[in-house]
Amino acid sequence: MTGLSEVMLDIRKKQRVKERSPREAAAFWTSDDLLEGVPVKCYTIIFQTRGCYWGQKGGCTMCGYIYDSASIPPSTEDxxxxxxxxxxxIGEGVVKIFTSGSFFDVREIPESVREHILTRLNEITDKVIIETRPEFVTDKTMVSSKALVDNMEVAIGLETSNDDIRINSINKNFLFKDFVRASETAKAHGVTTKAYLMMKPPFISEKDALDDMVKSVMDAAPYAPTISINLCNVQRGTLVDELFYRKAYRPPWLWSIVEVIKRVHGKTGSVIMSDPLAAGASRGPHNCGKCDSDFANAIRKYSMTQDISAFDDLDCECRSLWEKVLELEDWTFGAPLIY
Ligand code: SF4
Ligand SMILES: [Zn+2]
Structure with a gap:
């Protein structure tokens, strides 16, 4: 077990997990997404399962999803x-199925439950997006699921194309080549791939985080027709939370994600999206406080239109501060200069 996993296990032990009925989904909400370039309704379901097997071994440094899992493993009926x-x-549009782990891990979702869910979803919606770690994208899972769903996509938390950052900063425990294999396996069965990236995991400076996202988008694009850039936010009970408490972590600037999108726009064949969750909060991606909602709206608008002019009117006096952070933060070994 790596040192980071031991640290994560220690942090996890201190958390209290809230009790809920095992027959209720952890969350369900409706939002917007793109389907073949057209805005459609998007339904997100988060199941309460026994939880991500990797999270139970400590897991990823920014991930608090493990606390969504059930305290007692739910039965098939649950x-x-x-x-x-x-x-x-749920109706026409796109459905996203999350388990705060891997939908294709039979320890979380037994095959009979998977069959029930996918058969029903194929009747009522247009596309099903399924979150999973890459090791569960196999010929077996793709054949059995694709037999039930016409339009299916696997969503994989690649986080970055840089193995060093994924292992030593995120503690994700797989390599870029594992993501490539999963994407190619999915493609061979007529299933597309969506890559989730993570901007600014712990221990890296704002400039390194920005450069890492630009490179990761370019590296992932040949394997992922859709790329969604998550902006790291501070979730309770994580290593990022401990660092934040000690003033050793600041979530990314919104200027940085806009810069990433400007640098990759038009250079890939992929749809590039980002939903700036908790934008403007100190625990979420933010600028100076005055311009945060304008930036968040522009990022959401770009995601739904893929039109780079969404960023035309963005400006704020905090730009020069952000530029200084990019210039100087490498000299502080990743410790934030400004909160
Ligand atoms: S980010 Fe994904 S793989 Fe990592 S611990 Fe959380 S659910 Fe598991
Ligand atoms: Zn500002």
């Missing part, structure tokens, strides 16, 4: 009840 409790609210 998992089906979770789905049935939200199924009536």
């Amino acid at each position: 998992l089906i009840a979770q789905f049935d409790s939200v199924a009536d609210r």
Whole structure:
């Protein structure tokens, strides 16, 4: 076990997990997404499962999703009840299925439950996006699922194309080549891949985080028709949370994600998206406080239109501060200069 996993296990032990009925989904909400370039409704379901197996071994340094998992592993009937409790609210558009782990890990979702959910979703919606770690994208899982769903995508938390950052900063425990293999396996079965990237995991400076996202988008694009850039936010019970508490971590500037998108726009064949969750909060991506909502709206607008003019009117006096951070933060070994 790596040192980071031991640190993560220690942090996880201190957390209290809230008790919930095993028959209720952890969360369900409706938002917007693009389907073949057209804005559509998007339904997101987060199942309560026994949790991500990697998270139970400590897991990733920024991930608090493990606390969404059930305190007692749900039965097959419980998992089906979770789905049935939200199924009536789903319609045409896109459905995203998350488990705060891997939908294709049979320890979380047994095959009979997977079959029930996918068969029903194929009847009521247009596309199903399924979150999983790459090791569960196999010929077996793709054949059995694709037989049930016409339009399917696997969503993989690649986080970065840089193995050093993924292992030593995120503690994700897989390599870029594992993501490539998963994407190629999916493609061979007519399944597309969505890559989730993570901007500014701990221990790296703002400038390194920016450069890493530009390179990661370019590296992932040949394997992922959709790339979604998550901006690291400070989730409770994580190593990022401990660093934040000690003033050793600051979430990314919104200027930085806009710069990333400007640098990669038009250079890949992929749709590039970002949903700046918790934008403007100290625990979320933010600028100076005055311009945060304008930036968040522009980033959301770009994601839905892929039109770079969404950023035309963005300006604020905090730009020069952000530029100084890019210039100087490398000299502080990643410790933030400004919060
Ligand atoms: S980020 Fe994904 S792989 Fe990592 S611990 Fe969380 S759910 Fe598991
Ligand atoms: Zn500002």
